[in-house]
Amino acid sequence: MGILNVTPDSFSDGGLFFEKDKAIEHGLRMFSEGANIIDVGGESTRPGSDPVPADVELKRVLPVISGLRKHTRNLISVDTSKSEVAIAALAEGANIINDVTALRNDPKMLSVAAQTDAPVILMHMKGTPKTMQRRPTYKNVIVEIKAFLEKQIQLAIKNGIKKENIILDPGIGFGKRFEDNLTLIRNLSDFATLDQPILVGISRKSFIGKILDVPPREREEGTLASAVISVIQGAHILRVHDVAPIKRAILVAEAILDDMWAAGLFAHRGEFKRSHAN
Ligand code: 9MG
Numbered sequence: 001m002g003i004l005n006v007t008p009d010s011f012s013d014g015g016l017f018f019e020k021d022k023a024i025e026h027g028l029r030m031f032s033e034g035a036n037i038i039d040v041g042g043e044s045t046r047p048g049s050d051p052v053p054a055d056v057e058l059k060r061v062l063p064v065i066s067g068l069r070k071h072t073r074n075l076i077s078v079d080t081s082k083s084e085v086a087i088a089a090l091a092e093g094a095n096i097i098n099d100v101t102a103l104r105n106d107p108k109m110l111s112v113a114a115q116t117d118a119p120v121i122l123m124h125m126k127g128t129p130k131t132m133q134r135r136p137t138y139k140n141v142i143v144e145i146k147a148f149l150e151k152q153i154q155l156a157i158k159n160g161i162k163k164e165n166i167i168l169d170p171g172i173g174f175g176k177r178f179e180d181n182l183t184l185i186r187n188l189s190d191f192a193t194l195d196q197p198i199l200v201g202i203s204r205k206s207f208i209g210k211i212l213d214v215p216p217r218e219r220e221e222g223t224l225a226s227a228v229i230s231v232i233q234g235a236h237i238l239r240v241h242d243v244a245p246i247k248r249a250i251l252v253a254e255a256i257l258d259d260m261w262a263a264g265l266f267a268h269r270g271e272f273k274r275s276h277a278n
Pocket of ligand 1: 100169172201239
């Protein structure tokens with residue numbers, strides 16, 4: 001999944017793709033580099049950021065989604081937690097809803113996802129983007145996030161969202177301490193028991209900056225290392241800025257993992273492949 005932030009203030013590429021034509025060109029470039037989905041967002045969710053009104057978000061994302069749709073039949077997701085924005089984006093050609101609040105910000109999001117039959121990404125976040133990095137704590141970060149995601153799966157299904165339309169995301173960097181982010185990536189395979197595809201957003205995030213002491217634009221190698229480990233641990237979708245290098249790294253990692261599976265060295269990967277075979 002390639003990231004397309006149509007915002008003036010996102011943490012690593014704020015302002016770069018704020019202009020419609022530049023955003024469309026960048027989205028198409030990420031598809032040509034191997035992205036299977038482009039995630040279009042009009043509201044920054046970086047730590048400390050304020051929400052923007054729906055009309056501002058709409059003005060930012062709709063022209064980009066309709067522009068991309070004119071050129072491609074590939075998948076487009078809309079990064080929003082507002083039902084009004086999700087409805088308009090899906091009408092304009094988006095296929096997937098990426099809701100970083102896991103359907104908690106806007107109660108109407110449940111019926112929108114159910115009625116449109118759109119796949120929905122349910123992400124864990126402690127607090128809001130404004131408050132989430134104010135001393136988050138967990139007794140057991142894996143157990144607590146799994147319990148939260150399980151609860152949101154049940155809520156979604158009770159409200160008519162199909163199980164096969166649910167994608168889960170532990171929300172790296174969203175109300176997490178440095179060590180929580182490392183623990184989540186290291187133990188991503190624990191989320192397999194929830195029996196849904198797993199998405200992770202590791203790209204250029206602050207845990208990488210903390211390890212390497214580099215700004216967001218210099219976090220590509222750190223992102224690559226995190227991406228490969230996430231795939232080994234069972235991630236199905238990676239949300240990233242630098243599509244081309246990450247796609248190449250993952251293709252190589254997957255070829256090795258598939259050979260390991262064929263040799264009987266990676267049982268859980270084989271189980272996942274069998275259970276998701278058409
Ligand atoms: C919008 N956004 C920023 N980071 C993200 C992440 O890690 N996951 C998802 N689903 N969305 C994100």
